[in-house]
Amino acid sequence: MAEFELIEKFFKNNGGRADVILGIGDDCAVVQVPPQHQLAITTDTLISGVHFPVDTSPYDIGYKSLAVNLSDLAAMGATPAWVTLALTLPEADENWLIEFCRGFFTLAKQFGMELIGGDLTRGPLSITVQAQGFLPEGKALRRCGAKAGDLIFVTNTLGDAGFALREKILEDRLNRPEPRVRVGEKLLGIASAAIDISDGLAADLGHILKSSHMGATIIVDHLPLSAALKKSVSADKAISFALNSGDDYELCFTVSPENENLISQISHDTNVSITCIGKITSQKTFTLQFENGKTYDGKITGYQHF
Amino acid sequence: MAEFELIEKFFKNNGGRADVILGIGDDCAVVQVPPQHQLAITTDTLISGVHFPVDTSPYDIGYKSLAVNLSDLAAMGATPAWVTLALTLPEADENWLIEFCRGFFTLAKQFGMELIGGDLTRGPLSITVQAQGFLPEGKALRRCGAKAGDLIFVTNTLGDAGFALREKILEDRLNRPEPRVRVGEKLLGIASAAIDISDGLAADLGHILKSSHMGATIIVDHLPLSAALKKSVSADKAISFALNSGDDYELCFTVSPENENLISQISHDTNVSITCIGKITSQKTFTLQFENGKTYDGKITGYQHF
Numbered sequence: 001m002a003e004f005e006l007i008e009k010f011f012k013n014n015g016g017r018a019d020v021i022l023g024i025g026d027d028c029a030v031v032q033v034p035p036q037h038q039l040a041i042t043t044d045t046l047i048s049g050v051h052f053p054v055d056t057s058p059y060d061i062g063y064k065s066l067a068v069n070l071s072d073l074a075a076m077g078a079t080p081a082w083v084t085l086a087l088t089l090p091e092a093d094e095n096w097l098i099e100f101c102r103g104f105f106t107l108a109k110q111f112g113m114e115l116i117g118g119d120l121t122r123g124p125l126s127i128t129v130q131a132q133g134f135l136p137e138g139k140a141l142r143r144c145g146a147k148a149g150d151l152i153f154v155t156n157t158l159g160d161a162g163f164a165l166r167e168k169i170l171e172d173r174l175n176r177p178e179p180r181v182r183v184g185e186k187l188l189g190i191a192s193a194a195i196d197i198s199d200g201l202a203a204d205l206g207h208i209l210k211s212s213h214m215g216a217t218i219i220v221d222h223l224p225l226s227a228a229l230k231k232s233v234s235a236d237k238a239i240s241f242a243l244n245s246g247d248d249y250e251l252c253f254t255v256s257p258e259n260e261n262l263i264s265q266i267s268h269d270t271n272v273s274i275t276c277i278g279k280i281t282s283q284k285t286f287t288l289q290f291e292n293g294k295t296y297d298g299k300i301t302g303y304q305h306f
Numbered sequence: 307m308a309e310f311e312l313i314e315k316f317f318k319n320n321g322g323r324a325d326v327i328l329g330i331g332d333d334c335a336v337v338q339v340p341p342q343h344q345l346a347i348t349t350d351t352l353i354s355g356v357h358f359p360v361d362t363s364p365y366d367i368g369y370k371s372l373a374v375n376l377s378d379l380a381a382m383g384a385t386p387a388w389v390t391l392a393l394t395l396p397e398a399d400e401n402w403l404i405e406f407c408r409g410f411f412t413l414a415k416q417f418g419m420e421l422i423g424g425d426l427t428r429g430p431l432s433i434t435v436q437a438q439g440f441l442p443e444g445k446a447l448r449r450c451g452a453k454a455g456d457l458i459f460v461t462n463t464l465g466d467a468g469f470a471l472r473e474k475i476l477e478d479r480l481n482r483p484e485p486r487v488r489v490g491e492k493l494l495g496i497a498s499a500a501i502d503i504s505d506g507l508a509a510d511l512g513h514i515l516k517s518s519h520m521g522a523t524i525i526v527d528h529l530p531l532s533a534a535l536k537k538s539v540s541a542d543k544a545i546s547f548a549l550n551s552g553d554d555y556e557l558c559f560t561v562s563p564e565n566e567n568l569i570s571q572i573s574h575d576t577n578v579s580i581t582c583i584g585k586i587t588s589q590k591t592f593t594l595q596f597e598n599g600k601t602y603d604g605k606i607t608g609y610q611h612f
Contacts, residue, residue: 021344022446025517027381027501028346028439030446033339038327040334041422043436045392047429075333086351086392086434116347119434123353128392128425128434130349133334140328140336196333211331 003120010097011085014105015114020082029116031082036137040078043130044068052175053165058096060175061127062103068198069131070111070179071249075196077141077188078133080111080181085118086128111181141187141194141253146212148282150192150254153263155180155272157226158201159238162245170228177249182270187253190262194253202243202286202300205252209286212254217287218243218278220296236298243288244301254280309426316403317391320411321420326388335422337388342443346384349436350374358481359471364402366481367433368409374504375437376417376485377555381502383447383494384439386417386487391424392434417487447493447500447559452518454588456498456560459569461486461578463532464507465544468551476534483555488576493559496568500559506550508592508606511558515592518560523593524549524584526602542604549594550607560586 012024022030033039046065048054056064066083073080085104089096108115113131160173180196187194193212197204201223209216223242230238255263260276267274281287288296318330328336339345352371354360362370372389379386391410395402414421419437466479486502493500499518503510507529515522529548536544561569566582573580587593594602 021444022448026446026449027378028348028384028446030344030346030382030441032344032443038336038338039345040336041388041390041438042334043390043392043423043425043434045394045425045427045434047394047427050427050429072333076336078334082347084347084349084436086349086436088351088353088432117349119349119351121351121353121356123356123432124430126394126429126432128349128351130390130436132347135336137338138327140332140334142328143332194333
């Protein structure tokens with residue numbers, strides 16, 4: 001089947017958004033950003049054997065390739081709108097494509113997104129997704145706004161995806177992360193800084209601290225851990241997973257103390273647990289300690305892309 | 307060198323456009339589309355050994371990966387603005403990156419574009435570029451607007467890139483196509499349909515005909531051929547290259563007869579030769595003939611992506 005037929009069969013007519021003036025099928029897509037809004041743009045590539053195990057199902061590959069991009073939109077507080085897909089496949093395997101599309105479009109539909117374009121090429125399996133979302137002018141949640149005394153929060157639980165990668169259990173946490181889009185949207189005007197946790201909490205919170213020229217104190221026994229993780233490994237090991245392992249795609253954000261009371265309402269409205277794990281400090285150090293004041297002396301790492 | 311250091315060293319701070327609210331370095335870029343404008347979005351992947359010969363220089367890979375996307379913007383009449391780059395490399399080779407960036411940014415600068423984001427991953431060499439440009443509301447040059455009696459034009463000469471691919475001469479035509487952005491912009495409100503020639507004139511004009519529900523008559527001895535191509539191969543062979551070989555990245559567009567006189571002015575203003583090669587017909591056939599009325603009976607093909 002030729003590229004055009006494959007596109008016609010699998011990718012066209014998936015949306016129907018009124019702001020898509022011209023979707024798949026011309027040289028470019030043409031879209032319209034609503035008045036008083038800016039556009040958030042993000043792109044992520046997933047390579048077989050690097051960003052997902054080679055035996056990952058095509059459904060999960062389709063799902064995850066969009067999810068990691070949605071997670072970036074969530075970290076800015078943006079509302080998802082459009083997506084493009086550059087898909088490189090060793091061969092035009094229709095069964096593979098059916099499953100890939102099922103995963104991809106399940107998530108796209110959930111967030112009202114429309115696939116507006118892409119490219120289908122032959123080569124080693126690789127997926128590059130670019131997602132676009134709307135932000136009210138000047139309201140983006142950036143990494144650089146954390147202030148001394150701000151509280152540090154994370155959504156849901158940490159470490160499960162990293163554990164799944166090594167132990168081949170809890171695999172939904174690895175393969176089907178839930179992008180925290182609705183939390184991100186509600187944090188506009190409330191959070192002072194935000195990031196999504198793709199490389200591990202320590203590494204990603206590190207980006208906020210570096211951009212904000214701040215330090216932090218983290219209470220390691222406040223790190224939210226799933227019952228499954230706690231049951232499977234020692235307390236020390238669980239903390240290490242939560243701090244250092246990637247692929248969680250939860251949000252980490254900072255909030256000034258006067259906004260603290262708004263967070264439980266957001267948690268309630270979005271049905272996502274949100275936990276305070278520490279505080280931003282003006283002293284530019286990254287301090288990890290237990291609630292009882294004892295220093296945590298475990299190793300801190302972050303995912304290295306090269 | 308880690309991903310972040312590579313990005314810092316090679317890709318950050320390349321632009322300075324006022325409409326880039328937030329460039330490289332956060333979870334998303336944030337950009338602002340000007341009032342009364344829509345956004346044209348296109349993406350293309352280049353794979354080593356598929357879209358360029360494996361011995362192509364990194365400079366030319368950088369140049370071409372942006373050029374093919376600019377060519378899509380040109381085909382819509384859009385004015386280039388922003389670009390993202392998803393680059394997958396087998397290893398972080400700094401010399402390779404220096405040359406790649408030289409090619410990429412030479413072209414980006416020429417069209418005033420800013421690199422606003424991307425992803426750098428390890429894997430088999432693959433480059434996915436996404437380019438964004440502005441269009442006055444409702445003015446996009448689409449494939450579907452050709453009408454019976456419209457004249458068919460192409461820019462510059464055809465067939466050189468395809469010849470270069472086989473014969474290893476004229477390689478600048480293959481590796482450094484000149485995106486016809488300035489021609490495209492001037493065709494807004496003048497051309498009835500447009501496409502860029504990436505898969506060969508016959509295949510790409512075919513897309514206009516299919517979208518517009520029209521046919522065409524092409525006068526094959528009016529096809530613009532370079533002196534170098536004419537010198538190197540027989541007249542028949544040269545016509546075949548012009549009709550069937552890809553990678554030219556010239557524009558093919560249709561214009562109603564009353565706008566014909568505007569085309570020579572556009573050619574003069576942009577310093578790009580523009581040639582009338584035939585006419586749109588209401589009869590849905592694709593007729594190829596010589597000026598003397600004799601039918602052209604050479605083979606017609608188009609690039610197959612799978």
